[in-house]
Amino acid sequence: MIVILKSNPNRDQLESLISWLQDKGITIHTSVGAAHTILGLVGDTSQLDIDLIAALDIVEDVKRIQEPYKNANRKFHPQDTVVHVGGTQVGGGTLTLMAGPCSVESEEQVVAIARAVQKSGATMLRGGAFKPRTSPYSFQGLGARGLELLKVAREETGLPIVTEIMEIGQLPLFKDVDVIQVGARNMQNFDLLKALGRQDRPVMIKRGMSATYEEWLMSAEYVMAGGNSNVILCERGIRTFETYTRNTLDLAAIPVLHRLTHLPVIVDPSHATGKAWLVDPLATAAVAGGCDGLLIEVHNDPAHAKCDGPQSLRPEAFDALTGRLLALHRFLRTQEAAE
Ligand code: PEP
Ligand code: MN
Numbered sequence: 001m002i003v004i005l006k007s008n009p010n011r012d013q014l015e016s017l018i019s020w021l022q023d024k025g026i027t028i029h030t031s032v033g034a035a036h037t038i039l040g041l042v043g044d045t046s047q048l049d050i051d052l053i054a055a056l057d058i059v060e061d062v063k064r065i066q067e068p069y070k071n072a073n074r075k076f077h078p079q080d081t082v083v084h085v086g087g088t089q090v091g092g093g094t095l096t097l098m099a100g101p102c103s104v105e106s107e108e109q110v111v112a113i114a115r116a117v118q119k120s121g122a123t124m125l126r127g128g129a130f131k132p133r134t135s136p137y138s139f140q141g142l143g144a145r146g147l148e149l150l151k152v153a154r155e156e157t158g159l160p161i162v163t164e165i166m167e168i169g170q171l172p173l174f175k176d177v178d179v180i181q182v183g184a185r186n187m188q189n190f191d192l193l194k195a196l197g198r199q200d201r202p203v204m205i206k207r208g209m210s211a212t213y214e215e216w217l218m219s220a221e222y223v224m225a226g227g228n229s230n231v232i233l234c235e236r237g238i239r240t241f242e243t244y245t246r247n248t249l250d251l252a253a254i255p256v257l258h259r260l261t262h263l264p265v266i267v268d269p270s271h272a273t274g275k276a277w278l279v280d281p282l283a284t285a286a287v288a289g290g291c292d293g294l295l296i297e298v299h300n301d302p303a304h305a306k307c308d309g310p311q312s313l314r315p316e317a318f319d320a321l322t323g324r325l326l327a328l329h330r331f332l333r334t335q336e337a338a339e
Pocket of ligand 1: 128185186
């Protein structure tokens with residue numbers, strides 16, 4: 001249930017409403033906006049008399065909501081969340097470009113790619129150290145050493161780093177990672193999500209291969225319920241009957257999530273398609289669809305990449321693409337401002 005207060009509510013009346021609700025076991029999330037303050041009531045609200053609350057002098061309106069996610073819900077928090085990462089931000093009208101190799105292979109490789117993508121406008125370096133591979137015989141990533149190499153690349157370029165955690169025991173190693181990625185396969189690893197909620201590093205949650213929007217938002221809710229509101233969502237394609245592409249990119253996720261939640265939405269056309277030549281058109285479509293950023297795999301030698309070479313762009317292709325994406329994003333922002 002949400003309670004929308006009139007502007008400048010009487011303090012005493014507000015305090016007595018809050019303590020009355022708290023006595024009933026309700027937790028209150030307060031969101032202060034320019035015009036109105038909104039109280040998000042979490043708990044068993046079925047016992048509350050909606051008409052009684054609506055009749056109070058300080059109350060403008062009361063709405064029951066069905067969605068089981070409260071912290072992630074736009075109804076409770078109408079303003080877009082902006083996640084601050086290093087000197088950059090995700091959300092709030094910016095276009096975040098996360099780019100880098102699927103997996104970190106060596107210092108030379110990751111530093112060279114980091115420099116190249118930075119020149120092309122990337123705002124974050126994305127690389128895998130711990131890799132969730134379908135086959136146990138495939139390259140599993142450099143692990144802790146990979147994280148160290150990402151930090152070397154960060155020192156060299158200043159780019160914040162985004163990298164995937166696979167299990168709770170790895171958390172101490174991620175203390176100074178800028179954005180902790182939860183992969184599609186771990187989207188419902190609830191213990192991991194709870195642990196990520198108890199720390200304050202930003203968390204990017206990729207959509208599970210067959211997760212509904214609501215299931216995905218409930219995963220965000222796990223992190224937020226623990227106290228960490230720095231959550232980013234990443235659409236990376238879902239499993240459908242189509243096998244030509246690695247997954248099917250669900251572009252509707254962008255406007256749907258923007259309606260349901262205030263969290264920023266990143267799109268990953270690389271894992272969604274599995275094919276380098278499809279990254280360009282789908283990245284363009286995602287920017288046109290209003291995403292807050294993209295995650296794109298870039299490799300200096302895709303033919304010899306240890307992981308996901310076929311979907312990786314060469315730095316030159318990434319450079320040509322980002323020029324157009326940034327121009328498209330600027331154009332759309334100007335149009336919006338003019339409307
Ligand atoms: C990745 O981002 O490298 C990855 C493994 O992606 P996903 O979890 O979306 O499959
Ligand atoms: Mn990959």
